[in-house]
Amino acid sequence: MLSEDARRSVEDSIKKYSQKKAAVLSTLHIAQKEKGWISEETIEEIAGILDIPSIEVKEVVSFYTIFNLRDVGKYHIQVCTNLSCSLLGSRHIVNYLEKRLGLGVGKSTEDKRFSLSEVECLGSCGTAPMMQINEDYYENLTEEKIDKILESLGHAQK
Numbered sequence: 001m002l003s004e005d006a007r008r009s010v011e012d013s014i015k016k017y018s019q020k021k022a023a024v025l026s027t028l029h030i031a032q033k034e035k036g037w038i039s040e041e042t043i044e045e046i047a048g049i050l051d052i053p054s055i056e057v058k059e060v061v062s063f064y065t066i067f068n069l070r071d072v073g074k075y076h077i078q079v080c081t082n083l084s085c086s087l088l089g090s091r092h093i094v095n096y097l098e099k100r101l102g103l104g105v106g107k108s109t110e111d112k113r114f115s116l117s118e119v120e121c122l123g124s125c126g127t128a129p130m131m132q133i134n135e136d137y138y139e140n141l142t143e144e145k146i147d148k149i150l151e152s153l154g155h156a157q158k
């Protein structure tokens with residue numbers, strides 16, 4: 001269930017549109033900010049608030065990679081593996097992150113600090129290979145850069 005604060009934000013958001021259902025994206029953003037991901041339960045709740053079938057909410061959630069369909073760690077690392085990034089070594093970047101974090105794609109560390117995902121183009125092809133961690137982009141990645149990034153997030157070198 002969304003908190004009272006989140007519910008109020010959703011109500012404010014709905015007021016900006018002539019139709020309730022137009023607030024689906026902003027409502028999903030509010031929900032993800034609060035919960036960290038979009039569960040089936042949240043989808044049902046949003047559908048109820050906006051008076052639309054839950055399938056319509058699901059379609060939006062699945063279309064935008066920004067929405068997490070699973071519970072992710074504090075730092076959600078999303079490596080772009082689309083064409084430009086792939087040509088410039090994103091596979092190696094993914095492998096290196098798997099090794100450094102000791103987890104596979106689609107998994108989270110036991111302490112729930114890090115989750116690793118592969119995603120489609122994040123629109124930063126000119127600075128490939130790149131990844132997004134939460135709201136921030138990290139570009140022109142190398143092993144050294146990744147080491148520094150992980151260190152800044154409290155993941156010590158092993």
Ligand code: FES
Pocket residue numbers: 080081082083084085086120121122123124125126128130
């Ligand atoms: S292909 Fe990776 S950002 Fe576009």
